[in-house]
Amino acid sequence: MKNLFDVSDKVIAVTGAAGVLAGGTANYLQEQGAYVIYLDLFQDKVDAAVAAAKKISDKCCGYACNVLDQTVLDEVYQKIMADVGRIDVLINGAGGNMPGATIGPDQDVFDLKIEDYSKVLDLNLKGTVMPTMTFAKAFKAQKAGCVINFSSMSATQALTRVLGYSNAKAAIDNFTKWMATEMALKYGDKVRVCALAPGFFIGNQNRALLINEDGSYTARGQQVINKTPFRRFGEQEEVYGTIHYLISEAAKFVTGVIVPVDGGFSAYSGV
Numbered sequence: 001m002k003n004l005f006d007v008s009d010k011v012i013a014v015t016g017a018a019g020v021l022a023g024g025t026a027n028y029l030q031e032q033g034a035y036v037i038y039l040d041l042f043q044d045k046v047d048a049a050v051a052a053a054k055k056i057s058d059k060c061c062g063y064a065c066n067v068l069d070q071t072v073l074d075e076v077y078q079k080i081m082a083d084v085g086r087i088d089v090l091i092n093g094a095g096g097n098m099p100g101a102t103i104g105p106d107q108d109v110f111d112l113k114i115e116d117y118s119k120v121l122d123l124n125l126k127g128t129v130m131p132t133m134t135f136a137k138a139f140k141a142q143k144a145g146c147v148i149n150f151s152s153m154s155a156t157q158a159l160t161r162v163l164g165y166s167n168a169k170a171a172i173d174n175f176t177k178w179m180a181t182e183m184a185l186k187y188g189d190k191v192r193v194c195a196l197a198p199g200f201f202i203g204n205q206n207r208a209l210l211i212n213e214d215g216s217y218t219a220r221g222q223q224v225i226n227k228t229p230f231r232r233f234g235e236q237e238e239v240y241g242t243i244h245y246l247i248s249e250a251a252k253f254v255t256g257v258i259v260p261v262d263g264g265f266s267a268y269s270g271v
């Protein structure tokens with residue numbers, strides 16, 4: 001019987017591919033034989049990601065690509081089509097938070113900086129919608145393809161202090177279901193759109209929030225652990241398998257879902 005998880009014939013474009021979760025996933029999928037296109041904001045980060053990826057195999061390339069710049073997105077899409085010829089999977093990994101869009105521990109809810117709030121909404125929501133609207137044109141032509149978005153635990157449960165990011169991730173859940181429906185109805189059952197909702201993984205965005213310099217948990221880190229039945233944070237490689245499954249033939253009747261990868265955080269009331 002054929003291997004339902006074989007991704008070795010797929011061309012996979014990954015935004016935020018110099019980052020922790022998307023970058024690690026990009027490397028993993030290349031190790032599984034896929035051709036991976038590394039996209040991130042700055043050329044030097046892309047060059048470093050591609051140089052590291054070349055050690056895995058020659059099946060990779062990269063482009064500087066600001067996910068919020070439509071001109072750049074269109075140029076990169078044209079270059080990929082000219083250089084590589086097609087895209088089978090888009091992983092929307094670019095995203096993140098910033099302090100001004102978060103209510104600080106000593107701040108009031110009304111201290112929110114609307115400018116920073118808008119920036120976080122843009123990066124996470126438009127930074128997912130715009131690349132999808134650009135790169136998924138290939139899926140329309142091919143009548144096949146898969147988009148993977150990154151949601152968060154903050155999409156469906158209120159996480160104190162984190163407003164802009166939560167609003168954007170909730171909208172990503174909605175966009176995932178909307179786009180999955182629209183693409184399938186228009187272009188058939190080989191075009192799928194799914195999302196991953198990671199629990200808490202230590203990355204550059206949240207390290208200081210969750211872990212003290214001596215390695216102990218901050219008060220907030222301890223709150224997260226208390227609501228995670230696994231009693232630990234996630235390891236970055238623990239997202240790879242879910243994405244591998246979602247983009248593979250094994251998930252060919254699966255679309256519009258948001259899969260938690262969270263050590264049980266979303267299942268547990270905390271009591």
Ligand SMILES: NC(=O)c1ccc[n+]([C@@H]2O[C@H](COP(=O)([O-])OP(=O)(O)OC[C@H]3O[C@@H](n4cnc5c(N)ncnc54)[C@H](O)[C@@H]3O)[C@@H](O)[C@H]2O)c1
Nearest residue numbers: 016018019020021022041066067094095150152198201203
């Ligand atoms: N780490 C976690 O615990 C966690 C939890 C839930 C969801 N997520 C989500 O998973 C995704 C990946 O997270 P991560 O931890 O790997 O983040 P990360 O900060 O390590 O990587 C994000 C990458 O996005 C890039 N980026 C930022 N702005 C960009 C732009 N305008 N255009 C193109 N690239 C841009 C950055 O350069 C960076 O390389 C994000 O959407 C994040 O919100 C992470």
